[in-house]
Amino acid sequence: MAAHVHEVLLAEPRGFCAGVDRAIEIVERAIRKFGAPIYVRHEIVHNTYVVNDLKAKGAIFIEDLADVPAGATLVFSAHGVPKAVRAEAARRGFQVFDATCPLVTKVHVEVAKLHKEGYDFIMIGHKGHPEVEGTMGQLSEGIHLVEDVADVERVRLRQQERLAVVTQTTLSVDDAAEILAAVKRRFPQVREPKKQDICYATQNRQDAVKVLAPQVDIVIVVGSPTSSNSNRLRELADRLGTPAYMVDDPADLQSAWFEGRPRVGLTAGASAPDILVQQVIERLKALGAAGVRRMPGVEETVHFPLPKGLGDRSMGEAPAA
Numbered sequence: 001m002a003a004h005v006h007e008v009l010l011a012e013p014r015g016f017c018a019g020v021d022r023a024i025e026i027v028e029r030a031i032r033k034f035g036a037p038i039y040v041r042h043e044i045v046h047n048t049y050v051v052n053d054l055k056a057k058g059a060i061f062i063e064d065l066a067d068v069p070a071g072a073t074l075v076f077s078a079h080g081v082p083k084a085v086r087a088e089a090a091r092r093g094f095q096v097f098d099a100t101c102p103l104v105t106k107v108h109v110e111v112a113k114l115h116k117e118g119y120d121f122i123m124i125g126h127k128g129h130p131e132v133e134g135t136m137g138q139l140s141e142g143i144h145l146v147e148d149v150a151d152v153e154r155v156r157l158r159q160q161e162r163l164a165v166v167t168q169t170t171l172s173v174d175d176a177a178e179i180l181a182a183v184k185r186r187f188p189q190v191r192e193p194k195k196q197d198i199c200y201a202t203q204n205r206q207d208a209v210k211v212l213a214p215q216v217d218i219v220i221v222v223g224s225p226t227s228s229n230s231n232r233l234r235e236l237a238d239r240l241g242t243p244a245y246m247v248d249d250p251a252d253l254q255s256a257w258f259e260g261r262p263r264v265g266l267t268a269g270a271s272a273p274d275i276l277v278q279q280v281i282e283r284l285k286a287l288g289a290a291g292v293r294r295m296p297g298v299e300e301t302v303h304f305p306l307p308k309g310l311g312d313r314s315m316g317e318a319p320a321a
């Protein structure tokens with residue numbers, strides 16, 4: 001391969017967030033403690049490498065609880081589940097470990113609390129995404145999805161005196177702000193979350209791309225096509241005028257992308273493991289990259305405890321079964 005690349009700039013922060021780290025740890029510990037197979041509803045996080053690795057260790061990924069046998073141990077993915085799924089799992093007596101990110105659960109709790117106070121909701125998010133299905137599925141009615149500004153104009157509400165807005169945690173910060181502004185124009189009395197629902201990890205990774213993209217000729221995002229937050233990173237770089245590609249597998253990298261683009265920016269979605277970033281770096285070195293420079297950025301110290309019954313991370317290994 002011809003050598004095109006001169007330098008690699010690494011976005012900071014990038015890659016695993018605290019919710020993903022916890023979700024993967026829950027599946028690994030459940031396998032160690034209870035033995036394979038462990039059933040997981042939906043991809044634990046939207047990453048091909050992570051899912052294949054856990055399959056090899058004894059996880060079975062399913063979408064429908066009908067595919068889970070009696071007596072099984074079941075893990076809910078980081079994206080959360082509708083209330084009906086939780087109820088079904090309880091009814092069928094599965095041992096459940098909930099890997100829903102605590103920051104997604106926080107949105108569910110807010111929806112339930114305000115619903116009791118008589119609120120209806122507008123949810124900003126992507127139709128069909130499991131997190132949106134989980135959050136909307138906290139209620140049987142009175143929650144309306146908007147994907148863009150045009151949708152805001154189309155919403156028909158049964159009442160608007162008590163109206164609150166919630167969002168998916170992994171949206172484009174800028175798009176969400178624009179949609180929220182449209183919601184507020186149409187429904188000025190709408191109640192906003194105390195702190196926005198877009199999570200710290202989504203915010204920080206997008207902020208890092210805003211710093212990175214103007215300094216490079218091309219941005220590579222490590223992430224899977226199903227990953228909302230990873231797609232938003234690629235799209236953001238592109239919107240800033242820097243050509244950007246997302247790669248699920250480092251082998252997908254094409255040397256032609258780098259022709260006439262010697263400075264490469266590299267980042268990874270919240271569900272993309274560091275091993276893939278390292279493999280991309282190796283490939284970029286083979287294309288001529290002499291060095292890797294880490295960009296300055298915020299340090300993340302967020303850490304979520306594990307659910308009861310799987311051991312305490314500060315105590316090391318989960319107890320043997």
Ligand code: 0K2
Binds near residue numbers: 019229230
């Ligand atoms: O970005 P997505 O919500 O599609 O999800 P992943 O790529 O799996 O990242 C982890 C976030 C899970 C929940 O917020």
Ligand code: SF4
Binds near residue numbers: 018078101102200201
């Ligand atoms: Fe939680 Fe945010 Fe990570 Fe999703 S991206 S798992 S909400 S920390």
